[in-house]
Amino acid sequence: MSFAEAATQRLETIGFRSTAPRRAVLSAIQDAPGPFTIEDLLAELPSVGRATVFRTIKLLQELELVCRVPLEDGTARYQLSEGGHHHHLVCRTCGAVAEFSDLEIDTRIQEQASTHGFALQGHSLELYGRCRDCRRR
Ligand SMILES: [Zn+2]
Ligand SMILES: [Zn+2]
Ligand SMILES: [Zn+2]
Missing domain, CATH: 1.10.10.10 (Winged helix-like DNA-binding domain superfamily/Winged helix DNA-binding domain)
Incomplete structure (x- = not known):
């Protein structure tokens, strides 16, 4: 479909x-x-x-x-x-965006929020750089 x-x-x-x-x-x-x-x-x-x-x-x-x-x-x-909660790898050169999820990162983010007495309601995480294809060019 x-x-x-x-x-x-x-x-x-x-x-x-x-x-x-x-x-x-x-x-x-x-x-x-x-x-x-x-x-x-x-x-x-x-x-x-x-x-x-x-x-x-x-x-x-x-x-x-x-x-x-x-x-x-x-x-x-x-x-x-x-779908689902995930993070992004954004290529500054070609604009390609890859998705990844990492439970450990999310756990650490939750811990940081708790340490600051902060009620976490969401987060977004983008990594900016050059993708594999652009690095090969
Ligand atoms: Zn690229
Ligand atoms: Zn996405
Ligand atoms: Zn996350």
Whole structure:
């Protein structure tokens, strides 16, 4: 099953009808060559309203089908996600984003929060650098 089909099913199970604009957003996401911005999607889908694009991305994030990757310049990219809590390796050269999870890191982060009397409600961890492919070039 393609991403767009799977996402349509998941959205329907939580009560969102499949509409033509929403299907257009899903297939644009599926066809994205790599991590994309909301602006990329809007440019790709001139006939789809801004609100629909934003709402669809938000729903996909809630369903963990798409994740948000914060960049150092304050912008964000989105990409299809494996789901579940994870961290990112972001290549500064080509923009590729790899995902990894590490329970030990999460445990240490929780410990740091506890040490500071801080009620941890979430965290995001991005590693910035050059990916293996770019290092080989
Ligand atoms: Zn991710
Ligand atoms: Zn790279
Ligand atoms: Zn974590």
